[in-house]
Amino acid sequence: MSIHRPSRSVPLACLAIELWLAAGCACVRVTPETIRASRAPPELKAQTEATWREAVEILNDFLASPYNLSLPNGRYHLDDKAGLSFVTEKGAMPVAVTCSWLGDLIYLLGGQAASLSRGFVVARTHGVSGDRSVDNTLFQLMDGERKPAHKVASTTIHETSHLVHGRGFWKNVGYALELLFLFRTNKNSAEKRPQATSVELLHYLSSKGIESFESPENVKITFAAYLFSLPVGENHHGPYTGDDARWSAHLRLARGWFAETIPALPGKALRDELRGLERELMEIDSRRGNHPSGGDGHEADRLDAARILERARNAAWKREMLGEAFFGKLEKLEKLEVEEEP
Numbered sequence: 001m002s003i004h005r006p007s008r009s010v011p012l013a014c015l016a017i018e019l020w021l022a023a024g025c026a027c028v029r030v031t032p033e034t035i036r037a038s039r040a041p042p043e044l045k046a047q048t049e050a051t052w053r054e055a056v057e058i059l060n061d062f063l064a065s066p067y068n069l070s071l072p073n074g075r076y077h078l079d080d081k082a083g084l085s086f087v088t089e090k091g092a093m094p095v096a097v098t099c100s101w102l103g104d105l106i107y108l109l110g111g112q113a114a115s116l117s118r119g120f121v122v123a124r125t126h127g128v129s130g131d132r133s134v135d136n137t138l139f140q141l142m143d144g145e146r147k148p149a150h151k152v153a154s155t156t157i158h159e160t161s162h163l164v165h166g167r168g169f170w171k172n173v174g175y176a177l178e179l180l181f182l183f184r185t186n187k188n189s190a191e192k193r194p195q196a197t198s199v200e201l202l203h204y205l206s207s208k209g210i211e212s213f214e215s216p217e218n219v220k221i222t223f224a225a226y227l228f229s230l231p232v233g234e235n236h237h238g239p240y241t242g243d244d245a246r247w248s249a250h251l252r253l254a255r256g257w258f259a260e261t262i263p264a265l266p267g268k269a270l271r272d273e274l275r276g277l278e279r280e281l282m283e284i285d286s287r288r289g290n291h292p293s294g295g296d297g298h299e300a301d302r303l304d305a306a307r308i309l310e311r312a313r314n315a316a317w318k319r320e321m322l323g324e325a326f327f328g329k330l331e332k333l334e335k336l337e338v339e340e341e342p
Helices: 015-022 032-036 042-063 101-108 149-164 169-182 189-207 219-229 243-264 268-290 296-322 324-340
Strands: 027-030 075-079 083-088 091-094 096-100 119-122
Touching: 027 032, 032 042, 042 075, 042 149, 042 189, 083 096, 083 149, 096 101, 101 119, 119 149, 149 189, 189 219, 219 243, 219 296, 243 268, 243 296, 268 296
Parallel strands: 096 119
Antiparallel strands: 027 096, 075 083, 083 091
C-alpha cells in the first residue's frame, strides 16, 4: 500500500541542549497572545491564529474518531497565554511550541520539528513580518507561504505522539546514536509510534476529502489493510489490549466496507470479485480458532488478511481508473448475455 510519508521529526540528541534552550537563548514561545503582539500585519496575525484554532478543531475531531488508535482519548486546548496542551483523564500535558535557533538547525538537517520534554521547536521562515511568533515552520513554508490547517494539525499531532509515548535524555541519546551511526531518521525506532499516528491522521483526512491519497469511499478498506499489516508486537493501538480484540475490531471495519461497497459497484464481474475476496477473509477468520493465541498461525492469518484487503482495494480502484461510463457499458453487455442464454 502506498502511503504518503509523514513529515520528519528530529528529536533532540541530549537533555543539555534542552536546558540551554530553556534559558531563553534566541527563542520565542508561540501562543495566541504572542501572535497578536507580534510585528506581523494585522491580517496575517488574524489568519495565523484562525488557522491554528482550525487545526485544533481538526485534531479534536480526529481524536474522537475511529481512526485514532495510537493516542489516548483526549482533546487539545489552546489557551491564549499558556499555549497548546493535550488534555486526557490523567491531566493536561503541555505541548509548548517554541521557534528558536535549534528549530533553525533542525530544518537545515532536513526536519520539520524537534520534540522536547514539554513540547517541540520549529524554525524561522522568510515571512514578511520577521517575527518568530508568526513566521515559523508550524504555520508557513520556508518561503513564507501559509500552510493550511490540516498541515499544521499533522505536525502538531506527530510531535504530540512523541511526547505521549515517551521522551527523555536516554531516549534522545538513543535516537542520536541511530541517526549518527545507522543514518536512521524516518526508520528510527523512536519514530514507530509517531509515524503510526501520522498515518492514522492521514486516513482520517482522506475520509473527509482533505489531503486525499485515496477516495473517501476506499479509505476504510485501505485503513483496514494497514491495520492488518501491523505486526502484533508493533501494534501500539491502545483500545485493543489483545490479539483477538484487535482482529475482531479490524475485521468489523473491513466487513463494513464490503457491505457498503459491493451493492454500489457497477458491473457484476466486479461485485463477484469482491464477494469472493470477502469469503476468503471470512475463511481466514473461521480457521483462527485452530491456532494457539499469538502463535505463528495467527501471524500468517494477519498477513493473508492484509493481502486480501489490498486486492479488494485494488479491485475497487478499477471503478475509479476506468470510469463509470466503462462499467455502465459493461453492465449492459452482462444483461444482454443473460438474456441471450437459452
